[in-house]
Amino acid sequence: MDVNGVFKTIEEENISFLDFWFVDIFGELHRVGMPSYAVSEENFENGLEKLDASSIVGFKAVNRSDMILKPDPSTFRILPPDYDNHRKNARIICDIYEGNTTESSRYNRDSRGITHKANQKLTEAGLTHTNWGPEVEFFVFDAINVYPSPYAATHSYGGSGYSIESKESPWSKGNISTAIDIKEGYYPSQPKDTLETFRKDICDDLYQYFGIKIEAEHHEVATSGQCEINLVYDEMTKMADNIVSVKNVVRVKARRRNKVATFMPKPIYGDNASAMHTHQSLWNGKTNAMYDPDDDIAQLSQIGRYYVGGILEHAQALCAITNPTTNSYKRLVPGFEAPVNMCWGMGNRSAAIRVPMYYRNQEKSKRIEYRVPDPTANIYLLEAALLLAGLDGIKRKIDPGSPVEENVYRLSPEKKREYKIGSLPVSLKGALDALKSDMGFLEEVFTKDFLDKYMDIKYKEYVAFAQTPTAWEVSMYTDA
Incomplete structure (x- = not known):
């Protein structure tokens, strides 16, 4: 949709307010709303003088804080109805600029801008575009109670704790018909799956209002409302x-049902965690550059193998972006279907990279699946970083080695050395240290300024976590 189409739709659909969306460097959504009568064509041409960037974490200092939001008319969408259904709203996603709106003034810490710059690197490899298909996993609980308060919990003044309430949980009383045991939540039917209608309502809204096509929705392996929604692939x-x-939409719909949705990877001890497995393919026009029908092993082209090699080469550094929280590393442990080893395989879910092998001789569906990321990642940065790592592999012709078809979790240390399988970081600090020593493949697009600010904030986050006592430690060590 172009600018004229936006104003035509606003008039025809009687849109009351226009919400302008953008994300910060960690992917958190921010918005500012304007009555539709106050929006003009000039706002699209020159941008909105509405952003105090000093108030956004990781953006600008207070003495240089004026920035511009430039709406992208192609992202115009009518939003689902308000609570009482009396007002129609629409949204537009914005790009962020410095004091003017020339392409050279695109703000270097604008996540969407980083994705745009990374996408432009495709031409150097003789490619036109990429397709992406993340699998979004999340939990929906009836409640999360933090004691004595969320602030006290993050500082542990006087102690803290939490409890999770869910009709599906095995620890709740009186829910025999809906209780799902640990690791037994994969594809249950009603009544155990208490969120089937909730997920379908989300899928309906995504398609009706946002034009987002859904491939499938289902309950995931964990108890207590672990959900998954798979999106039909699209460009970057x-x-x-x-x-x-x-x-x-997930968060808003959950809140309206008096539930709480969380994309936190590992909220439940001893159960599977939430991932964001990311499928990706490379294209030159209508030709899938990852597909080679003459390859006897995986029908994966040499370019595809080099791309895999690049991601594995930089996998440890990538974790700082694909798994950006301290909680992320409670997921990346053996025994819960999460990858902990840097290798690739065909249809092998114990490897970091899997080449799906449902069908042969299907050029359209040939892709790789990177199984490391979780849904706390900033999706713009995640896509950009994975693409740049893969393109570095193509440029340097990095061989990923032979695919591993064994269960990597069960390989001995000797076998892992034989197969040259490395390990992913076990902490956020380890991931940040890896990125600090291996950021060259990102710097041209992400810029050193962005990476330095990102790592500075994340190091502080890790230090705060590392010095905060937990209920587990108090229970374990009080009598030590």
Whole structure:
């Protein structure tokens, strides 16, 4: 949709307010609303003088805080109805600029801008576009109670704790018909799956209002409302926009049902965690550059193998972006279907990279699946970083080695050394240290300024976590 189409739709659909969306460097959604009568064509041409960037974490200092939001008319969508259904709203996603709106003034810490710059690197490899298909996993609880308060919990003044309430949980009383035991939540039917209608309502809204096509929805392995929604593949920036929309709709719909949705990877001890497995393919026009029908092993082209090699080469550094929280590393442990080893395989879910092998001789569906990321990642940065790592593999012709078809979790240390299988970081600090020593493949697009600010904030986050006592430690060590 162009600018004229936006104003035509506003008039025809009687849109009251226009919400302008953008994300910060960690992918958190922000918005500012304007009455539709106050929006002009000039706002699209010159941008909105509405952003105090010093108030956004990781953006600008207070003495240089004036920035511009430039709406992208192609992202115009009518939003689902308000609470009482009396007002129609629409949204537009914005790009962020410095004091003017020339392309050279695009703000270097604008996540969407980083995706755009990464996408432009495709031409150097003789490619036209990429397709992406994340699998979004999340939990929906009846309640999360933090004691004595969320602030006290993050500082542990006087102690803290939490409890999770869910009709599906095995620890809840009186829910025999809906209780799902640990690791037994994969594809249950009603009544155990208490969120089937909730997920279908989300899928309906995503398609009706946002034009986002859904491949499938289902309950995931964990108890207590672990959900998964799979999106039909799309190009890079469009898919990143879609993921932002999905996460917002999930949270809003849960809140309206007096539930709480969380994309936190590992909220439940001893159970599976939430991932964001990311499918990706490379294209030159209508030709899938990852497909080679003459390859006897995986029908994966040499370019596809080099791309895999690049991601594995930089996998440890990538974790700082694909798994950006301290909680992320409670997921990346053996025994819960999460990858902990840097290798690739065909249809092998114990490897970091899986080449799906449902069908042979299907050029359209040939892709790789990177199984490391979780849904706390900023999707714009995640896509950009994975693409740059893969393109570095193509440029340097990095061989990923032979695919591993064994269960990697059960390999001995000797076998792992024989197969040259490395390990992913076990903490956020380890991931940040890896990125600090291996950021060259990102710097041209992400810029050193962005990476330095990102790592500075994340190091502080890790330090705060590392010095905060937990209920587990108090229970374990009080009598030590």
